[in-house]
Amino acid sequence: xxxxxxxxxxxxxxxxxxxxxxxxxxxxxxxxxxxxxxxxxxxxxxxxxxxxxxxxxxxxxxxxxxxxxxxxxxxxxxxxxxxx
Numbered sequence: 517x518x519x520x521x522x523x524x525x526x527x528x529x530x531x532x533x534x535x536x537x538x539x540x541x542x543x544x545x546x547x548x549x550x551x552x553x554x555x556x557x558x559x560x561x562x563x564x565x566x567x568x569x570x571x572x573x574x575x576x577x578x579x580x581x582x583x584x585x586x587x588x589x590x591x592x593x594x595x596x597x598x599x600x
Contacts, residue, residue: 531538554562
């Protein structure tokens with residue numbers, strides 16, 4: 517005789533689909549209580565740092581782009597004078 521396959525055992529308290537959803541949200545609430553949330557001042561400071569960094573790198577890339585554009589145009593101009 518073949519042995520019957522065992523059915524997975526459901527944990528107690530699971531009430532089907534709605535029970536699973538309720539259990540999920542209960543666990544979410546428990547985990548969210550463990551989270552260490554930053555203070556308002558920490559959020560403001562890190563946001564300000566990010567915005568300043570974005571402006572700094574945007575300005576740097578703008579200047580580098582303009583500088584490299586003039587450099588390439590200069591090389592083309594010299595190449596045109598030498599080989600043209």
